[in-house]
Amino acid sequence: MDDMDGPEPLMSIGAFARRVGLAPSALRFYDDAGMLHPALVDAGTGYRYYSVDQESRAVLLRRLRGTGMPLTDASVVLDGPREEARAVLEAHAARAEEAAEAARAAVAEILRDLQGTAATRAVVGGAELAGAVRQVVPSTASGPAREEFPVLGRVLIELDGQEVRLAATDRYRLAVRTLRPLSLDGAGRRILVDAEELTGAAAWAVRLPEVVIEAGPQGVRLHGGDRSRPLPASEGEFPDYRLILDDLPAARHRIIADRAALRTALAGPGAAGPVVLRTDGGRLALSAPGRDAADLPAVCTGPPLHIAFSPEALLPAIDSAVGPDVLLEVSGPAAPVLVRSADQGSFTTLVMPVRQG
Template sequence: MPNSEMMPIGLFARRTGLTASALRFYADCGLLVPAEVDPVTGYRSYSSEQVAHACDLRRLREIAMPLPAVRAVLDAGPAEAARLVDDHVAKVLEDAAAVRRKAAAFMASRTEAPGRPVAVVRGPVLADAVEQVLTAAGCDPDLPVLGGLRVEASCEAVTLTATDRYRLSTRSLVPAEPVSTAWAATVDGDEVRGAVAAMRRSVLVRVEAARHAVRFRTADGEERYCRLLPDPFPDHRLMLASLPEAGTRVTVDRNPLLHALEQHAGELITLRTTRHALHVRHVPRVPHVLSDGDVPPGARLPATVTGPDLQARFAFTTLYPAISTALGPDLMLDLRGPDLPVTIRSADRGDLITVAMPTAPDPRAAQNH
């Protein structure tokens, strides 16, 4: 190999972002062996072809990947390498969630007064409600409260609410024991998700409040601590109260609607009502005007419709979770207009309500229909 393609260890370190000591370490463990080693001086030289390999090694170590896993990734093909990295990230997140739970438990035991009883709720019902409602939570790093679960306890109910500003989902549960005093707080959504399995296994779950955390105590004594989020939660009650009356109401079978959404999944979904049907249509990524005789691809679902015909477009990722987590076999959709929220309720059980915001109306709607 010509000398012009070789770099001493100092230059190679600057090119790759690795220190000289790190390069010596990786050479000794066989992860990045120099291209040449002077037999007299011991000076190490690296080739330009090793730069990419060294940069990959540095990036993997920056995400705290252990050496055996780094070796496996560097030796693997693209698909297997991606899988190994995904597995590592999932484990890091799982470990981080466990650390946060243990830290919350430590802080509660050291700095908090004994937890104040908030409510006693049936465990499987609470687990289902958490999963249903949290589909509407967001993941905006600038607004962490949107990733939270609002918990409100009163003498009549325990109400769970989540919103990402485009969806809002709320469900009220009847407590298994009377609630002594009213209480409300926003709990970290990811930590509550981590407690769902324990909730589901317990006949009853006791909810206890402390200053910085909520403790979910199961029937067998297992305890799960979830941090409270300090920022104010959006005024969802005002938003719900300010919604105008629905102009069009649709009652439709949930399972065919889910199937239609899955068959026509895409970035946007159009819902259109006619006298006896709900029409579901996928909006293609590249919009086009339909010519005479063309029929938009989609599904026609039998439905009970009251009110005028109406059309609204939704992001698939907004509409589908709202439908998939609804209760019961029948759904009731309260439509207000192409640019106003739709309310999704179970026709036979009204304790889960989801509000979904449509996207901007389609200016080509008149041409396509």
């Protein structure tokens, strides 16, 4: 039976267990441990019975054990002096915080290890990816420079946060194109791929409406429709291009010019050396040894400027821009120059000027 007659109603172990949220087996254990004795044990049957007055002690014991507190400490809280009970609780809370922090650190490390082996996937437009490749690949190195520094013949693919970035440099130029993917899942990735391999993949992807970039420890695989194309990872340490961009001084001069007209002036025949750009008011003048001078309309801000470029370095940056206009941001005649597309803020090229004779 659940209740017994007497001055105070008693509950069976099952009824009391339900009332205080403890299993009957736990109540038997606490009885054996001397933490919570029954109010009555039937001498004939051995059945345990509990009183209503024991409820608060049982609930407190359950809460203490729920925090992972050892029985020895729990007994101090239940039966010891108030100040000693407070000290035991504070010490237990401190240990619990340390254990929780250690557990969080361990889990975070395990998750990093798991993410290191899992692929990161980003979905981009096929034509958009092909356009980005077209813009950055011209800034990779070729010839002796690539033979000496193979990493300069590769393109860095970054999948980070909610962006896909492609970057390339030959030490005299730096091109960075940022794509906003339709979706991106997984840990951040930085993978180097060969420029020629990436160019071939771009030609494959250009007609696909969407391409899945799947990046893992071994490289990149592009998926589109029912087809896929691998891009093996290359060895090397790509320069920290963000540090380069962040360290640029503020622009003192800005030039906005017609892109096609500037390209024609730069590519004119007969040049025997660097092309010098001069600004004065609303005009942009270009001159080079062995070539007729050119005078272009432009929007020029800042003081008059004389700056020289190798056409082989500046022309690919102009070609990679999109839209009718191109923007040059210049901090000085010997500092790197930012060449931006006036119609596309997601693409940036950095070009080094040359010394004027």
